[in-house]
Amino acid sequence: MRIPLRDLVCAAAITAALMATIANAQNRREPRSGGGFMSTDLMRALDANRDGRISADEIQRATRALQALDRDRDGALSFDELGITRRPGFSFGRPSGFGRGGGSSRSGASRISRSGLVVGSPLPDVTIFDEQGQPFDLKQLKGGHTVIVFGCLT
């Protein structure tokens, strides 16, 4: 099955409402079950600033974002291009459900926690690099509050 791009663009407003619901659920820290509606790939395409919601501006840019998913340039999006895996008997979505929100340190299921890190753990003793490629010792972060967000361009 393929979904014409224009239909998906029209659905963007509905999607935004759906996302607000999901975001609220995450803020309440409710346990999430499998079978989410929207694929992470689709959310990543629409949610350009990665803030977990699709803003009015992002809705305006939805056409371009959806066109970027159309890898074979045939003007339509397949489930595969949307990153949606259909499961027999129910809906489609990743086994882990929509998104990867939550996962605070209070959750034993957190991927970070499974790695052994807990609140109070020191930063690891590793040397990485600054933007100019110069070695950066994480100890330099001491002395003030720092926010570290892991991410990449894609």
Next chain:
Amino acid sequence: MSHPEQFGYVRPFSLKERLDHIQEAKRSLGTTIPWLCDALDNRFKHAMGSANNSEFVIGPDGKILHMRDWSNPSLLRTELAKLAGEVKNPTQVADLNLDIQDRKPAAARGVVRRLELPGQMRAVKVLPQDSGQPFYVKLRAEVDSGLLSSGTGQMYLGFHLDPLYEVHWNNLVAPIEFKVESAGETKVTPAVGKGPKVEAEADVDPREFLVQLENAHPDRPLKVSVRYFACNDEQGWCKAVTQEYLVRIEADRDAGQRSSRGRSSRFRGGSRPRPGGFNR
């Protein structure tokens, strides 16, 4: 890189390329926040739990105060307000006017059809061998689950132009050629391959192949050599390049996942590919 090919980018092979990605991200996001660059072995990511979009608040003593698997800006703002006080006019995401732009390709896209993969595949470790020049083309190797578990199955070899170098294929000369050399009992079919003849003078589409492996083992890496002809119109050069990789049949957890996994429905009415051949 969590989603190779998204916005056209592919996995960097060198620290310089990774630093270039940061500059690309800064440019496209229009941000001035400081960025840190993990080492190519992803030591920082691994030490911090290997979650792709995780978020940490670090205290003045260098210890973790808050952490979560997936960044949550509103929750983060609340936490920061408690730590540092409320901000009267906080910057809103809309103020940043973020607009990630697809990098302009060096030549046409959509000229050569993408390969139809037989199902979900997993990236395996690719070790580029120093050739004294940049990897204008980068190999991505993926295998089916059977190959990982039994040593027998299909392997995808995708040769992707790196947009950082603004190069394109030169289709006026002989197409890309690859050769896979195996050791011991490992058998590769076909062990050599050639890209399609393309009518357009230039394009930037990946050149993709499927090969069949038998008795593959992580301890017996495959040597993949490739020869291609690349051009950079901006800099006015075209050159033949020969480069080599070692491919280990071992899942690469840092290789990310392409957005369209198991692109079985990519081409309507398309036939399944034959090993070593293009889906034409």
